[in-house]
Amino acid sequence: MSVIYVLLVISLTVAIGFFIAFIISVRSGQYDDSYTPSVRMLFEDEVIKDTSTSESKEKSNNPSNKN
Incomplete structure (x- = not known):
């Protein structure tokens, strides 16, 4: 035990x-x-807002718009 x-x-x-x-x-x-911070800066991707897909979704969901 000891x-x-x-x-x-x-x-x-x-x-x-x-x-x-x-x-x-x-x-x-x-x-x-x-x-790592110096290397991370080289590989950062720029964020590009894609407004065309959101606009097309809004147009397709809105029944009052008839194209």
Whole structure:
């Protein structure tokens, strides 16, 4: 039964160590992404509003318009 307590303490120590290492690496900027925003700008598509399809739908749904 005491082996479970020893393993629990060891596993918590390792988990806390990895958590501290993660916090230190985040604060030092290791996970900052400075490359993706510059590349994303090159591949952004411009939004083009397609008004002709919406107008044709309105004309076909409106029975008062007889073309």
